[in-house]
Amino acid sequence: MRTAILAAAIGLAASAAAAEDFKFASFFAPTHPYVTGAFEPFAKMVGEKSGGDLTVTIYNGGELGPGPAEQYTRVLDGVAELGVSLAGYTASTFPLTLVAELPGVINAETGTRDIWNNIELFQPEYRRAILVSLWSSAPNVLYTRDKAVRSPDDIKGMKIRVPSRNTGLLVEAWGATPVSMPVSEIYNSLQTGVIDGAMIDTTATRAFRLGEVANYLTVGMDTTNSPFFILANRQAFNGLSESDQAALLEAGKEASILANETQLKVAADGVTAFAELEGHELIELTAEEAAAFNAAAAEVTAQVVAETGGSAQAIVDALKH
Template identity: 25%
Template sequence: MKLRILAAAALLMSTAITAQAEAVKLGYNGAPDAKKNAVHYFAETLERIVEEKSGIEIELYPNSQLGNEQERMENTLAAPSLNVASFAGLSPVVPESFVSNTPFMFSTAEEARTFFDEGAYWKMVEQAFSDRTGGSEILAVVEEGGFLAFTSTDRAIHSPADFDGLKFRAMDPSQVALYEAMGASGTPIPWTEVYSALQTGVVEGQMNPPLYIILGSLNEVQKYMTRANVQYSMQFLVGNGAWLNSLSEADRKVLEEAVAEANAMTRGKVQATVESRVEWLAENGMEVITPTAAQLAEFQKIGQPSFIEWLGTQSIDPSFIEAAFNDLGKSDLLQK
């Protein structure tokens, strides 16, 4: 009997060690090309730093290999894994995150980074996510490639009036709301289907940072790019709560420091390459349009109030909206 108990204990210990040693999966969108895909650069950098400094092993799954946005989020909340989610993956859990997607909210990259790193609003979003998922966490806001630009097929976008009647690909419901405010229609289409949707005319335009326009070869099916600084492009590193809680104090510290280091390096890379990517697109078939200050103000005048009004229809606690605009020192915009 004693031998059986010892054997069973040994088996349990072996199983626990094997489970602990099993690599954690990290899924995300886009190709495994660090030069073209900033999210892959972040993931690759995070993997290297963590594995150099701890016993944690990370396996990378780019190109949506672990499923679409919703599937990856569901898997991450259910099993030991990491996931870089867009708003399409994050917002079903915390629709309050849409507040940070308010168009023309940030003037500079530095303003956006301070907003997420230090603001009260984003801490509220992180807490809400953790509360609703039983302890899973948003570990980082990962930059994709600077500000989003509008692209279109047959009609250049110089002002909101140019959107009239056009069909645009939307990443999530918040983008649908923005297009409708401009007089266009928005259709949610997964990233993996964007090229074919533009090629076949299912939609006539979309918005993404220059990096993703290159990554998706969208310059082949879009003629114009308007640098309207619509939204600052970011995704969100999410970690399964049970897995995070299973880490030793030392390994958890390594992970947190590695996330911060990889994020800082990604931000530097993004900032250093935005203009060269715009130049590449101009040299490879796209007409680049840079709106004047007056034109940008016109986009903001129409797009921002309509979006804030839409936020009010999404069952979002007004305190999240107030906190976000207070963080930016722009609470007066809520009174208009």
């Protein structure tokens, strides 16, 4: 009996020793909706789908190193086995992925599912790291501090934060000056007048407290979104068993849908919250007012698709409804 118990204990110890833990680097604060809406469910799914062979430990708020843009490098260097970031922060590496952020290409409600139905079109540029999750965001809209924007004439000459090169091209087409800046710097830069406004989705009203430093919010024009991804270190991934690799990828695909759904809900709440702030104005463009913005946006999309070449047009054709 004692021998049987000892053997069972040894077996359990061996099983525990064989379990692998992947560190997940996130620049988001622990209170961000993505954490409870997508990242924690992702970690739970990995554990369940792998039968406990693979676990994920989330390090929020830049615990493994600060900076949204730097998370990609941390995955490549093996500081973390997993990391979340935006493709736009390393734009030159992911031109095909960023076709999906262009104005008029993706439907906010169905875009993430459309991406996964055509994921083979994006895979060629994920050579240095493994693509685990990829999702589209709510549209980037315009927060401004001191000036209401209802036409491209209103935005001319303003300094506007952008999350990616393509959004910068859009802002330039509208007559403003784009300023590349990670999301963590927007609040202080807007508060101090370093920038006049910011292009970002409306989760920022609460998640990044932009309702405190912006007095106007303009919505209703064709604009970009910001694709997010979760990547895995290729060497660490290749070290997993085939079943654990499958568990990670299955959980990642499901987490993509959860992340998109979470963001769309919080973004809708962000519009309502902004409109309810005293002394603030939500500007919902009419079709006539949006037309000038949209004409410039269409030119930017055509320009970027032509410059990107390769399968860029195939991505547009696959994603556009």
